[in-house]
Amino acid sequence: MISPESIKKFKEIYKKLYGKEIDTKTAIEQGNRLINFVKIILNAENAVKNYKKESEVRKNAKSNI
DSSP states (O other), X not given: XXXXXXXXXXXXXXXXXXXXXXXXXXXXXXXXXXXXXXHHHHHHHHHHHXXXXXXXXXXXXXXXX
16 A cells, blocks of 8 residues: 555656646556556566576586586
8 A cells, every 4th residue: 555645745746747636546546556567577677686596506506517
């Protein structure tokens, strides 16, 4: 859940960027979408890092055989 302060800030930023005011319901919906998008990006980034680490470990293990 998004805090009331975060919703207020989101609405202010939206107005600055787009010149339109949005209602609280819309701000909550769009804020949640933004949070979910960022989570997806961060999860993908972590998956890539883990893959690279695992690949390096496998590569090192093969070279030690």
